[in-house]
Amino acid sequence: EVQLVESGGDLVQPGGSLRLSCAASGFTFSIYWMAWVRQAPGKGVEWVANIKQDGSEKYYVDSVKGRFTISRDNAKNSLCLQMNSLRVEDTAVYYCARVFGTGGIFYFDYWGQGTLVTVSS
Amino acid sequence: EIVLTQSPATLSLSPGERATLSCRASQSVGSSYLAWYQQKPGQAPRLLIYDASNRATGIPPRFSGSGSGTDFTLTISSLDPEDFAVYYCQQRYNWPLTFGGGTKVEIK
Numbered sequence: 246e247v248q249l250v251e252s253g254g255d256l257v258q259p260g261g262s263l264r265l266s267c268a269a270s271g272f273t274f275s276i277y278w279m280a281w282v283r284q285a286p287g288k289g290v291e292w293v294a295n296i297k298q299d300g301s302e303k304y305y306v307d308s309v310k311g312r313f314t315i316s317r318d319n320a321k322n323s324l325c326l327q328m329n330s331l332r333v334e335d336t337a338v339y340y341c342a343r344v345f346g347t348g349g350i351f352y353f354d355y356w357g358q359g360t361l362v363t364v365s366s
Numbered sequence: 367e368i369v370l371t372q373s374p375a376t377l378s379l380s381p382g383e384r385a386t387l388s389c390r391a392s393q394s395v396g397s398s399y400l401a402w403y404q405q406k407p408g409q410a411p412r413l414l415i416y417d418a419s420n421r422a423t424g425i426p427p428r429f430s431g432s433g434s435g436t437d438f439t440l441t442i443s444s445l446d447p448e449d450f451a452v453y454y455c456q457q458r459y460n461w462p463l464t465f466g467g468g469t470k471v472e473i474k
Contacts, residue, residue, distance in 0.1 A: 290403075290411060290454055292463040306462045340410055345422075351458035352401040354422060356410035 247271040247355045249341045254360030261331050265360060267324040267341030272355075275299075275319040278344035280353060281326045283337035283362075291337075294326065295344065295351065309335075331364045338362075368392055368457050370466035378474040385442040387469045389455035394435045399459040402431055402440045405468075406451045414453075415440065445471070 253265040265281070281293040294315040295304045303315055314327040324341055338361050342353035369392040379385055389400065398418035403411035413422040415431035418438060428443045442449055450473050455466040 289467045290405075290456075290465045292456075292465065295463075304461055342410075345413065345416060350416070351463055352413060352416050352456065353403075353411070354413045356412075359410060 247343065249343065249355060249357035251339065251341045251357045251360035254339065254362045256363045256365065257331055258366050259331060259333055259364055261364070262327070262329045263331065263362060265326040265328065265339055265341075265362070267357060269322045269324065269341075269343075272343070274317075274322040276347050278347075278349055278351070279315075279317060279324045280342045280344055280351075281315060281324075282340045282342050282353060282356070283335075284340070284359075285334075285337045288337075293339070296324070297349070298347075328362070331362075333364050336362060336364045367462055368395060368459060368464050370455050370457060370464055372453075372455060372466035372469045374469060375467070376470045376472060378472050379445055380474045381445050381447050383445050385440075385445055385449070385471055387440040387442075387453055387471075389433075389438045389440070389466050391436045391438075391457060395457040395459035397434050399457055400431075400433070400438050401456045401458070402429075403454045403456065404449075404451045405454065411454060442471075447473075 248270045250268045280295045296315045312330045338359040340359045341357040343355040345352040345354040373388045402415040405411040419431045452468045
């Protein structure tokens with residue numbers, strides 16, 4: 246059974262940093278693109294970042310470019326999101342998601358339960 | 367950036383009725399580079415339909431998708447009580463990947 250378990254969400258002040266982690270199991274992690282997707286409280290869904298199987302390609306939504314970094318460790322079946330210079334508008338539940346198929350078909354077929362990041366003073 | 371506009375914002379229907387949800391793109395997303403997701407309260411989204419008309423694994427046949435270019439439709443042929451939820455469309459045609467604002471299907 247595919248499982249994605251996020252951790253690291255917390256309350257942080259504007260300008261602060263946070264590192265989210267996602268532990269993957271139940272599938273061959275190294276052959277899938279992975280992603281982070283977020284959802285602000287009571288709002289819609291927003292894609293944040295994708296990373297290729299070997300980490301050689303990364304894509305970000307404009308609003309987080311230069312502040313967030315997606316990374317992965319295939320030996321540990323883990324995905325991370327380093328978030329710096331956090332803003333109030335980054336407040337959201339952050340989901341780790343597997344990209345559908347192994348050929349970079351950029352939909353999301355498995356999602357974690359999410360971890361809440363709150364940016365507030 | 368491709369903007370996806372979903373309509374209506376809310377759809378009030380009874381179990382057994384047919385639901386028709388629309389997703390319109392600000393520019394073409396190719397012939398079929400669009401997916402639909404279902405989200406229930408407190409849960410992550412679930413992939414229903416990919417590439418406009420293909421049901422994801424385990425999705426019942428009452429869910430169907432159609433459309434191409436800029437206009438897409440998700441149809442639920444006969445609403446089951448478990449289908450009352452929020453539905454999102456998402457395009458993969460170009461970066462950034464974008465989602466629509468959602469349609470809430472509520473019990474009338």
